Amino acid sequence: MKIYDMPDREGHFGPYGGTFVSETLIAAIDELKRQYLRFRDDPEFQEEYAYELKHYVGRPSPIYHARRLSDSLGGAQIYLKREDLNHTGAHKINNTVGQAMLARRMGKRRVIAETGAGQHGVATATVAARYGMECVVYMGSEDVRRQAQNVYRMKLLGATVVPVESGSKTLKDALNEAMRDWVTNVQDTFYIIGTVAGPHPYPMMVRDFNAVVGRECLAQMPEMAGRQPDVVIACVGGGSNAMGIFHPYIPEETVRLMGVEAGGEGVATGHHAASLVAGSPGVLHGNRTYLLQDENGQIIETHSISAGLDYPGVGPEHAWLKDTGRAEYVAITDGEALNAFHALCRMEGIIPALESSHALAQAMKMAPAMGKERILLVNLSGRGDKDMATVAERSGIRL
């Protein structure tokens, strides 16, 4: 078994990652890097983090054998890692708890975040309330309109939600705006990035905080199924839930890792958010990675039914895993994800997030051609309550 110790000291995953930010942010990023490396190995920090995950987040999350769904497909057994059962309903809180704890130790009284669908914004507002910190969440004005319920949740939790009117008015613009806030208010402000993108050390730090998901699976799968899965499947927008479940499995060379991007209306139509499947390397939001860009290097607008996957970049570690072949990346369309969504509702009594439905759809695609003794482990990264309006609208129903 080879030792996997990415990234290097400068945050590179092979040619990807790094610190592509203006000089005005360098001091803040260096300070964050120093403090994170210090507390990452601090037993007292880790003990408190473990306590918070157990008693506040509700970990460990169970693994569930989706028997009826598996039987209906007639092939491989589908197991679900139930991140949807976490407090706030998704994996995002694993990371926000960790970063908020770091912010407190760094003496920052104000936290900011970007959010697309609102899940990371809610998870940040939640921990800010938990620790008594001021919280400002940047959200594209288009997303504010589409995700009114999450906007209200954040406000209930005491956060200020700032609609971003620039650019495409979605997640990438919210990230730009949060970065500007951070540059301006760096003395008292901690920027809680919600995915494994951004400048070093964010891709590493967000991965580390989410890696509890994969570590639990490594221990749970032998108990549940007598062995590790054949394939681990997770959806990839920025890629934090996927990195969280993949990372502990990277040295387990017999386990295939499969990332599922948003194929939107189909990769061939150009209306999608599949950066790894259909993009090319470039520099955005502080790191080098695969991007959806035009021939002049401008970032292009993306499309997905799932706001959480609607991002033109992807975490740099995924770019590296793709190039090395350690992980495979595929795309699932809006329609395929919706079918998987309904199947899980009807056959297992679980309403998955539309993001997670992409991973599930890939498992449902693969299972029939595989033997019944084979095992697919899907990271069910979030619950679907937030998606009621989107799904209803697709079915022609107004709630």
Place this chain on the structure above:
Amino acid sequence: MSRISATFEKLGQEGRKALIPFFTAGDPSLAQCVPTMQALVAGGADLIELGVPFSDPMADGPTIQRASERALRQGVSLRQVLDAVSRFRQDDGKTPVVLMGYANPIERMGREAFADRCAESGVDGVLVVDYPPDEARALGALLSPRGIDSIFLLSPTSTDERVREIATLASGYIYYVSLRGVTGASHIDVADVGHQVARIKALARVPVGVGFGIRDDATARALSAVADGIVVGSRIVEEIEASSESEAPAAVGALIKRFRQAMDAQR
């Protein structure tokens, strides 16, 4: 000697400071790019920083982001910005032009192709806002043999170690960010800027220009006592925003003339 170094040397001999306007190429239109550059020179600009539009200008404030969006709506590309510099060079062989922008459009073109095109077009310096020193070193190794300077930002939070590292890479001039935050923010402490410029000049051998948040001629005058050059960006972009497309060059020409007079009155 590069056109940039020659400009600073001549200004130094005359006891004057460089006036460096910034605007985004293609704002308000590609057709007005060269006339705007010419109007700025006529108004007293010593060097022009030309912004290359990018869809995600993370280090810029809302004013310059809007300028980028206006340019991108018209499909302005890095290639077209370089072509505009070529056209400017047909009539002006003296005024240095620095391209300021983000890494991705350059990487998409390819670093070597970009360096070649810069040399052909008559670009004198390149500032890649989001390149860390290691990446800038790699680009600089292509620019330097072609006689093109690598311009760097330094900020109030840059450590001495960082200033030393960038001093070994910088040529032409160093652009000191006069406040914390993004372009177009406000509140400049002149005494603090003076102290910081002195700190940089003790460690670096190139002139130091100061910019970010210089909104009026009084501030420009005060800062020109402590720096080698003054960069005016967001204020110019606001003037373009407030003008009709045809009047934009004349408007920014008149604006830069006021800055010039204020700075020269300092002597």
